[in-house]
Amino acid sequence: MTLASIFFGFGANHAKNLRWQVVYSLNFFICAIAAALYLAMIFKQGFTYIDGRPAYLTRYLTWTFSTPLTIILLSYLGRTSILIAASMVGADVYMIVAGFVATISTKPISNIWYIISCGAYLGLAYLLLRRYRQQAERQYPRSKKVFYRLLTVHLGIWTAYPIVWILASTGFNVIDSTTGSACYTILDIAAKVGFGFLALNSLKQLEQAEG
C-alpha cells in the first residue's frame, strides 16, 4: 500500500497533463488512506471487542473516505454528471455506514442492517450499470470495452466484500476471524492498488481511442 501510494504520488507530480494528474492524485490518496489503516492494524489500534469478536471500526472509517474517492475516480474517467456522481457517493456512504452499524450491532439486528447496506450497494450497482455506463458511452462512443472492463472488475471486487462479511464472524461465522481479515486485505489490495493501475491503463486506452 505504502509503495503503491509512493508510486502514484510520484506519478501525480510528473504527470504529463491534467487528466493523468487527477487520476494519479486520486489513486495516491486512496492508497495513502488504506496504508494508514493497515499501519493502525499492525499496531493493534482502532478495534474493539463486540460479542467476543474483534470489530475493526477503523476499517469502516477509512472506507468512508477511500471508497468515495474511488467513485470520484470512476466518475472522472467516465465524465459522469455531478448529479449521478453525487448520488453514487451518497449510496456508497450509506452502504458503508449501514455496514458499520451492522458490525457494531448484535444479532439478529445486525442482519437487518446488513440487508440495508446491501440494498444501498444494489442502488449503487444500478446507478453504475445504467446511468454511469450510459453517460460514459455517450462521451466515449469508441471505448465501450474499456468501461465494460472497468465496471466488471470494480463490481466483481466490491461484491466480494459483503460475501466475506456474511461468511465471517460478523455473519454466519463460517470462516474464522483471521481468514476474514486476510480476505479483506487481499480485496483491499485488489480494490485499491490493482484498480488504481487499471484506472491508469483505462485512461491510456481512452486517450488512444478518442485521440
Added chain:
Amino acid sequence: MTLASIFFGFGANHAKNLRWQVVYSLNFFICAIAAALYLAMIFKQGFTYIDGRPAYLTRYLTWTFSTPLTIILLSYLGRTSILIAASMVGADVYMIVAGFVATISTKPISNIWYIISCGAYLGLAYLLLRRYRQQAERQYPRSKKVFYRLLTVHLGIWTAYPIVWILASTGFNVIDSTTGSACYTILDIAAKVGFGFLALNSLKQLEQAEG
C-alpha cells in the same frame, strides 16, 4: 419515511428533466437518512443515558447529513450563489453541532450551548430571509409568492425544533421524554416528507410561472 424515500427514489429515476431529477434525488437521500435513524430508534440503538435521561446521539448525526441536503435543495430551487449556500450550510452544521454539545452537556453549561445553537439558527434565518430571498426573487421575478411560502413553511417547522428542545428533558423538563420524542418525529415527517412534496410543488409552479 421509507415509503416516502421509495416514492422520491422512483421519481428521481423517471424524472422528466435534470431539475426534477435533482429535487427528487435530494428528497430521496433526505428521507433515506431519516428512515435509517428511525430504524435505529426502533432497534433501541444509538442513544446513551446522560444525567438519567436518554440522549439520542444518532438523531444529531443524521441531522448533520440531512439538514445540509435540505439547505442545498432550497439553494437549488432559488439558484442561490455558492457563497450564500455554503454559508447557510456552515451555519446549519454549526447549529447542529452546538445543539449536540448542548445535549451531551450537563446543566447549566447545556443552556449556553443551546443559546449558541440558537444564535447559529438566527444567522441562518437571516441569510434565508435576506440574501436567499433577494437572490431567488431576482432569478424568478414572477414567483415571489412561491418563495414566500417555501420560507414560511421551512422556518416555521425548523423554529419548532429548538422550542421542543427547551421544553423537553434536555431543557426545562416541562414535557416528558416520550412526548418530546413524538414531537421530534412529527416535526421530522413535516420537515422531510412534507417539505419534500412542497419542494416538488414549488418547482412545478416555478416552471409554470417562468415558462
Added chain:
Amino acid sequence: MTLASIFFGFGANHAKNLRWQVVYSLNFFICAIAAALYLAMIFKQGFTYIDGRPAYLTRYLTWTFSTPLTIILLSYLGRTSILIAASMVGADVYMIVAGFVATISTKPISNIWYIISCGAYLGLAYLLLRRYRQQAERQYPRSKKVFYRLLTVHLGIWTAYPIVWILASTGFNVIDSTTGSACYTILDIAAKVGFGFLALNSLKQLEQAEG
C-alpha cells in the same frame, strides 16, 4: 476569537464585492469554529485522560474543520486549480487525523504517527511552495511579494504546531501541559485572527497591484 468572528461576520455582511465577501466569510467561520473550541475548553469539556495526561480531542475535531477553510482561503486568494486545492485539503486532513491518532496512542507508537503527520505536512508545504506559488504568480505576475509574505507567515505559524507537540507532554515532555496549552492558544490566535487580517490586507494589495 469571538470578537474577531463578530468583526469578520460584520465585514462579510457589508463587503463591497464578492471577493471581499468570500474572504470575510471564510475568516468568520474559521474564527467561529475556534471560538467554540475555546468555549468548550473553558467549560472543561471535550478532553480525556490518556496515560495520565489530558488529551484535548476537541482541538483536533475543530482543526479538521477550520484548517481546510484556511487552505480554501489561501486557494481562493491565489486562484489555485481545484486539483491542487483539493490535494492540499487532503494532505491537511491526513495530517490532522494522523496527529490525532498520535495524541491518543501510547508511546512509542505515537511517535510513528507523529512522523506520518509531519510527512503529510511536508507534502502540504511542498504543494504550497511549488504548485500553489507557481499558479498564484502566474495569475498575479505583479504581486509575487504578497504571496511570498502570505506563505512565509502561514508556514511559519503552522510549523510551530508540531514543535509544540513534540516538546509538550505528548512528545518529549520538556514543557508542561499548561505551557503547551498556552502555546497552542497563542498559535491559534496568530493562525486564525492574525492570518485573517493578513488575508484581508493581501486581498487589498492584490486589488491595488492588478487594478
